[in-house]
Amino acid sequence: MDLGRARDVVSAIRSAVRTYYAGNDEALDTALAAILAEGHVLLEGPPGVGKTTLAKLLAQAMGGQFKRVQMTSDLLPSDVIGAMVWDQAKGEFRFRPGPIFANVVLVDELNRATPRTQSALLEAMAEGQVTVDVNTHQLPRPFLVIATQVPRDTGGVFPLTATQVDRFAAKVEVGAPRKEEELKIIRMADELMSPQIKAVASLKDMVEAQEAVKRIRVDDSVAEYMVNIIDELRRSNLAEPLSVRASLWLYRMSRAKALMEGRDFVTPDDVKAVALPVLRHRVAVSEGLSPDSLIRSVLERVPVPRG
Numbered sequence: 001m002d003l004g005r006a007r008d009v010v011s012a013i014r015s016a017v018r019t020y021y022a023g024n025d026e027a028l029d030t031a032l033a034a035i036l037a038e039g040h041v042l043l044e045g046p047p048g049v050g051k052t053t054l055a056k057l058l059a060q061a062m063g064g065q066f067k068r069v070q071m072t073s074d075l076l077p078s079d080v081i082g083a084m085v086w087d088q089a090k091g092e093f094r095f096r097p098g099p100i101f102a103n104v105v106l107v108d109e110l111n112r113a114t115p116r117t118q119s120a121l122l123e124a125m126a127e128g129q130v131t132v133d134v135n136t137h138q139l140p141r142p143f144l145v146i147a148t149q150v151p152r153d154t155g156g157v158f159p160l161t162a163t164q165v166d167r168f169a170a171k172v173e174v175g176a177p178r179k180e181e182e183l184k185i186i187r188m189a190d191e192l193m194s195p196q197i198k199a200v201a202s203l204k205d206m207v208e209a210q211e212a213v214k215r216i217r218v219d220d221s222v223a224e225y226m227v228n229i230i231d232e233l234r235r236s237n238l239a240e241p242l243s244v245r246a247s248l249w250l251y252r253m254s255r256a257k258a259l260m261e262g263r264d265f266v267t268p269d270d271v272k273a274v275a276l277p278v279l280r281h282r283v284a285v286s287e288g289l290s291p292d293s294l295i296r297s298v299l300e301r302v303p304v305p306r307g
C-alpha cells in the first residue's frame with residue numbers, strides 16, 4: 001500500500017469514529033497512531049466520558065472485532081488470554097481463546113486484576129501472541145489494547161509497576177467533555193444507545209498501513225532530536241530512570257503521526273505532537289510537578305533541528 005492510500009485509510013477511520021465520538025482529539029489521534037505503530041494505550045479518566053465508545057467505534061470503523069474485559073481481583077490469567085478446555089464431542093483438549101482475541105480490546109480497570117493476570121495480559125500485548133501449555137496462538141492483527149485504571153488510592157487495587165506501565169506506547173487522560181461536546185452528545189442520545197458505524201476500511205488495509213509506517217523516513221537530525229529529548233529528560237532528576245522504550249515509542253509514534261499527516265518523513269513537529277502521550281506515563285516526577293509540565297519545559301529547551 002502506498003503512503004497516500006494509507007493516510008486515506010486512517011483519515012476515513014478517523015472521520016467515521018467522529019460521527020459519534022465527541023471526545024478530545026488527543027484520545028482519538030493517539031489511539032489511531034498506536035494502532036499504526038502497533039502499540040497500546042492507557043486511557044485514564046472518570047467514568048462515562050466515552051472511553052468504551054471510542055474503542056468500540058474504532059473496531060467498527062476498521063471492520064474489526066471489539067471486546068471488553070472488566071478486570072477484577074478474582075480474574076485468572078486464563079480468563080483473559082484463554083485456556084485449554086476438554087472438547088467432549090471430539091474427545092480432545094482444544095484451545096478456547098480468551099476475550100483478548102479481538103482487534104480492539106478495552107481492558108477496564110486494569111489495576112484491579114492481580115499481578116499474575118496483569119502480567120499475562122502485558123506479555124500477550126508485547127508479543128502479539130499467547131502461549132498456553134506448549135502451544136502458541138497468534139493474536140489477531142491489528143491488535144489494540146486500550147486499558148483504563150482506577151485511581152491508585154482506591155481500595156483493593158494492585159498498582160502496575162513502572163516496568164509494566166512502560167509497556168504502553170502512550171497514555172491519554174480524558175476529562176469531562178466541553179460544553180459544546182456535551183451538547184453534541186445529548187443530541188445523539190438515541191443513536192448512542194447502541195452506536196453503529198459502517199466499516200470504512202478492512203483489517204487488511206490497517207495491517208498494510210502498519211507496514212507503510214515502517215517506510216516513513218527519519219533523518220539523522222530528527223532521530224538525534226528524539227534522543228536529545230530523552231537525554232534532557234533523564235537529566236531532569238526523575239524519580240525513576242527512563243527506559244529505552246521511551247525513545248523507541250517516540251520514534252514509532254512519530255512515524256505514525258507523519259503518516260497521518262500525509263508525509264513520508266518525520267518532522268520535529270511530529271515528535272513534539274506525540275511527546276506528551278508517549279512520555280507522560282514514564283516520567284515519575286517528585287511531588288508538586290506534573291509530568292506534562294516537565295516534558296513541555298524539556299521540549300522548550302532542546303534545540304529543534306533545522307530542515
Ligand SMILES: Nc1ncnc2c1ncn2[C@@H]1O[C@H](COP(=O)(O)OP(=O)(O)OP(=O)(O)O)[C@@H](O)[C@H]1O
Nearest residue numbers: 020021022023047048049050051052053054185192
Ligand atoms: N466523548 C463522547 N462521545 C460520545 N459519547 C459519549 C462521550 N462521552 C460519553 N458518551 C456517552 O456517555 C455514555 C457513557 O460513555 P462510555 O460508556 O463510552 O464511557 P466510559 O468512559 O467507557 O465509562 P465507564 O468507565 O463507566 O465504562 C455512552 O452512552 C456514551 O455514548
